Amino acid sequence: METREKVVDVALRLFREEGFQATTMRRIADEAGVSLGNAYYYFAGKDELVHELYLKVQREHRDRALPALVEGGALAENLAVVLHSGLDVMGPYHAFGGSFLQSTLPRKSNSSPFSEQSSDARSMAIDLMRTTLTVSKQKVPTSLSDNLPTLLWMAYLGVTLHWVTDSSDDQTRTRALVDGLVPVVAKSVRLARLPVARGLVADVAALLTRMTSREEK
Structure with a gap:
């Protein structure tokens, strides 16, 4: 659960600072310190993070x-x-x-x-x-x-x-x-x-x- 919350926090920060289009799932994963596969385990894509x-x-x-x-x-x-x-x-x-x-x-x-x-x-x-x-x-x-x-x-x-x-x-x-x-x-x-x-x-x-x-x- 801690990993999921970290991914969410990082994604929302990047959305604010860099914009939705410029933020990729890979960038979110890198900033959160998790693998891309791990990020996708919790969220199928950016749209789910918008939710x-x-x-x-x-x-x-x-x-x-x-x-x-x-x-x-x-x-x-x-x-x-x-x-x-x-x-x-x-x-x-x-x-x-x-x-x-x-x-x-x-x-x-x-x-x-x-x-x-x-x-x-x-x-x-x-x-x-x-x-x-x-x-x-x-x-x-x-x-x-x-x-x-x-x-x-x-x-x-x-x-x-x-x-x-x-x-x-x-x-x-x-x-x-x-x-x-x-x-x-x-x-x-x-x-x-x-x-x-x-x-x-x-x-x-x-x-x-x-x-x-x-x-x-």
């Missing part, structure tokens, strides 16, 4: 965001904490974000956020959104409570996609997107509690159920 990055980012995101959430705080403020902390964790990997996206977008990729292999990372991300809703003072409509954490996670994926393509210094445009998005989300959740919005809320919940069930097939 390890996805897990690492989700763990670090959770560990950074949870202590910063404010019990009874405004949903917009807590959600801003979660989204900005996610960008903080991803920051060192922005240089190879395009390669990361290329590996994760194909539906059949093990590194896809929707793949079976990514279920642990996906669950961590959705649970973080669920906790954010739970600790915030804003109440969530009962009809949306099961699906809203997943909706927020999907919104975060959209923010991540923007971040990957954001060429502004320190991705300030993505930071501005987050700051503009969270009040809209909080207001939408608040409005969803009104009787006039019940039909719309039910439609959104049904649509999300159909989407997620298709992904699981």
